[in-house]
Amino acid sequence: MTTTTETASARTPEHRSSGERVLPPLQIGPITVDTPVVLAPMAGVTNRAFRTLCREAGASTGHDPGLYVAEMVTSRALVERNVEALRIVTFGPEETPRSAQVYGVDPATVGAAVRIIAGEGRADHVDLNFGCPVPKVTRKGGGGALPWKRQLFTDIVREAVRAAAPHGVPVTVKMRKGIDEEHLTYLEAGQIAEREGAAAVALHARTVAQHYSGEAEWESIARLKEAVTTIPVLGNGDIWSADDAVRMVRETGADGVVVGRGCQGRPWLFADLAAAFHGETVRVQPTLREVAETIYRHGELMIDYFDGDEGKGMRDLRKHMAWYLKGYAVGGEARHALAMVSTRAELRERLDALGDAPYPGEAAEGQRGRAGSPKTPHLPYGWLDSRELDAEWEARLREAELSVSGG
Incomplete structure (x- = not known):
């Protein structure tokens, strides 16, 4: 049986086109990314196992793959040397360049975390998270809520860039349009990031209030590209296919794309x-059999990621089953059995029982997971009253640093 990535590699020669490349290589500081595509950090998804599968797929075409970002890690957890945080910023020997994303709300703590990553040679690139819409993050003033406090945003970017610079590690910024349509921050934040030495900015073209609902407003990516002129601008949101990605860069002028839920x-x-x-x-x-082989390889990589803990690896794999099988003619009983798998042997047996079926076309494509509906952003009390922080707020934010990792 052939794996999906082997299939991609095998099919490439006979389907090659003589067309010109869509974009030049992406330059992020000293790092050249030949394929201007970035895997977005996703909590519980983009660990080393999944990044390996994505990287192998990209490389199967014969081109250098893109940039594959690890799950978000909190600055406090890194500074405290939390075991899981350090696992998140541990990369395989084949991963190059190594890319980590840091979240935090206190400039000094973020700077210290970036100093650990860069100074200890743990990653080649650091991304700062200013786009997370999850309530446990925004209610602390972090993620997509933070750029509203312009000086705090400036200080965090500045401290991160200063911490990384002596080690030649570029720092980038990922953000949303703003908290809601009445509190947009992305143009100002992009220009601040550019001024403070960020190597690139990426925009998820939704607000925090939208969460993942509705459609991404790609026009805002074009406006950001007009406002930020000396560093790359990357677009994110509603890229479900390669054709979507090409259309985005042609419509917006973006220098590359960031792909999240679509993969x-x-x-x-x-x-x-x-x-x-x-x-x-x-x-x-891929046929159903090829998908099954990819799932099995994913399972093996998960076990390795968790240092041989088969049960933990299988439990973490379960969430991926519905995504992998979207559109394929697999009955509810078989889906349920795969969603409850607990050993490698069970995984092999249940995948073999699926048989084979051709690629189901559009049924397997499009949006992944639930988009949900717009949500009222969870913010600290009085957060929107002013764009600035007073001394009391600064002290409260230092106490608000999350100790968890992975989003």
Whole structure:
């Protein structure tokens, strides 16, 4: 049986196009990314196992793969040397460049965390999270809520860049449009990040209030590109296919794309993306058997990621099953059994029982997971009253640093 990535590699030569590449390589500080595609950090998803599958898929086209960012890690957890936090910023020997994302609300703590990552050679690139819409983050003034406090945002970016600079590690910023349509911050934040030495900015073209609902407003990416002129601007939001990615950069002028939910259960999307950005027409359309082999490899990589703990690896794999099987003719009983798998042997047996079926076309494509509905942002009391912080708020934010990792 062939794996999905092997299939992508095998199909590429006979489907090659002579078309020109869509974008030049992406330059992030000293790092050149030949395929201007970034895997967005997603809590509980983009660990080393999943990043390996995505990277292998991208490389299967014969092109250098893109940039694959680890799960978000909190600055406090890193400074405290939390075991899980350190696991998150541990990369495989084949991962290059290594990319980590840091979240925090206190400039000194963020700076200290970046100093650990850069100074100890744990990653080659650090991304700062200013886009998370999750209530446990925004109610602390973090994620997508933070750029509203312009000086705090400035101080965090400045401290991170200063901490990373002596080690030649570029720092980038990922953000949303703002808290809601009445409290937009992305243009100002992009220009601040540019001024403070960030190597690139990425925009998820939704507000915190939108969460993942509705449609991403790609026009805002174009406006950010007009406002930020000396560093790359990357677009994020509603990229479900390689054709979406190409359309985004053509409509917005973005220098590259960031792909999140669109690759859940579809690591082979990075083969499509690499091909598309290099002007080729290859698209991976795996059979059910090929998907099953990818799931099994994912399971093996998960066990390795958790240091041989088979039970933990299988439990973490379960969330991916519905994403992988989207659109395929797999009955509810079989889906349930895979969602409850607890050993490698069970995984092998249940995958073998699926049999085979051709690629189901559009049924397997499009949006992954639940988009949900707009939500009232959870913010600290009085957060919107002023764009600035007073001394009391600064002290409260230092106490608000989350100790958890992974989002």
